[in-house]
Amino acid sequence: MTPLPDIWAYLSQEPLLWLTATLVAYLLGDAASRAARHNPLVNPVLVAMLLLTGVLYATATPYRTYFDGAQFVHFMLGPATVALAVPLYNNLHLIRRSLIPMFGALLAGSLTAVVSALVVARMLGVEGALLLSLAPKSATAPVAIGISEQIGGLPTLTAVLVILTGIIGAVVVTPLMTLLRIRDWRARGFAVGVAAHGIGTARAFQVNDTAGAFAGIGMGLNALLTALVAPWVVWVLL
Amino acid sequence: MIVHIAVILMFQLLGETLARGLDLPVPGPVLGMAGLLALFLVVPGAAKAITPTAQGILAHLSLLFVPAGVGVTAHLGLLSQAGPALVLALLISTVLALAVGALAFVALARLTGVEEDAQ
Numbered sequence: 078m079t080p081l082p083d084i085w086a087y088l089s090q091e092p093l094l095w096l097t098a099t100l101v102a103y104l105l106g107d108a109a110s111r112a113a114r115h116n117p118l119v120n121p122v123l124v125a126m127l128l129l130t131g132v133l134y135a136t137a138t139p140y141r142t143y144f145d146g147a148q149f150v151h152f153m154l155g156p157a158t159v160a161l162a163v164p165l166y167n168n169l170h171l172i173r174r175s176l177i178p179m180f181g182a183l184l185a186g187s188l189t190a191v192v193s194a195l196v197v198a199r200m201l202g203v204e205g206a207l208l209l210s211l212a213p214k215s216a217t218a219p220v221a222i223g224i225s226e227q228i229g230g231l232p233t234l235t236a237v238l239v240i241l242t243g244i245i246g247a248v249v250v251t252p253l254m255t256l257l258r259i260r261d262w263r264a265r266g267f268a269v270g271v272a273a274h275g276i277g278t279a280r281a282f283q284v285n286d287t288a289g290a291f292a293g294i295g296m297g298l299n300a301l302l303t304a305l306v307a308p309w310v311v312w313v314l315l
Numbered sequence: 316m317i318v319h320i321a322v323i324l325m326f327q328l329l330g331e332t333l334a335r336g337l338d339l340p341v342p343g344p345v346l347g348m349a350g351l352l353a354l355f356l357v358v359p360g361a362a363k364a365i366t367p368t369a370q371g372i373l374a375h376l377s378l379l380f381v382p383a384g385v386g387v388t389a390h391l392g393l394l395s396q397a398g399p400a401l402v403l404a405l406l407i408s409t410v411l412a413l414a415v416g417a418l419a420f421v422a423l424a425r426l427t428g429v430e431e432d433a434q
Contacts, residue, residue: 144385
């Protein structure tokens with residue numbers, strides 16, 4: 078029989094191990110989320126992420142090696158974005174009726190996200206490239222990274238801030254909307270898509286299908302608007 | 316099933332080509348989504364056919380963010396001393412953006428008389 082360290086040496090270099098680990102960690106996160114009756118604090122992404130971080134740390138595996146396996150899952154983000162056309166089409170009658178509220182909420186939500194992040198961080202003493210990296214954090218990752226480069230931020234830091242924003246949005250949206258007594262699924266979904274992109278959209282689909290469809294549109298439109306608005310806000314504010 | 320995946324990938328490919336070719340500030344997959352929606356509007360039958368596959372992908376949208384999420388903990392060092400300030404700014408800004416966006420939506424829906432049917 079091959080000794081265990083040799084098997085590990087082989088497996089730890091192949092995509093199979095980390096691809097499997099990613100799926101299993103997600104299933105555990107999803108099971109935990111169900112067990113907690115979709116309590117927003119038990120977010121499946123958050124649980125899976127913490128589990129995998131622990132395993133990577135314990136096995137001294139670099140993120141690069143992990144990502145070689147996990148990239149197959151990561152790749153599916155693109156097709157999933159394209160697939161959002163389906164709930165969009167199936168909710169078209171609702172969307173056609175809500176064009177004015179959508180555009181108003183898009184403008185208000187998008188500007189609030191960029192301006193408030195910059196103002197609060199500056200008040201807390203954040204400056205320079207770190208501050209600029211914060212501006213596009215509500216847009217979906219590929220767009221946010223491009224904007225960050227353009228305005229002089231640090232793209233890798235922006236990627237981290239984008240994911241954190243998504244998780245914060247997914248965790249706070251349900252209690253916040255309940256607190257504000259907003260019951261309209263369109264409003265709840267759209268706002269979380271604008272403020273917290275794909276991770277917020279994933280949370281919206283978990284709660285309600287209409288909310289998910291509106292979140293998908295909010296995410297798509299805000300990607301476009303943030304690209305137009307962020308450089309301008311940075312120029313005016315800083 | 317394979318046909319539906321092929322169609323989705325083709326629209327992504329088309330979107331990526333357009334976004335890069337024309338230097339658009341929109342990501343390729345978002346353009347691909349717009350393209351696929353246009354197809355559905357012209358050929359309504361296509362939407363029905365692709366729905367199960369698309370729902371299969373979207374049902375576990377959260378899963379797809381796990382690899383990038385793990386990257387956050389790998390890059391936590393980047394947050395450096397400004398970490399707590401940055402996280403606090405994210406928290407406040409996200410709560411504000413959510414509240415302002417949703418309240419604006421509800422107010423405008425009421426104003427224009429397109430309130431959601433009670434449920």
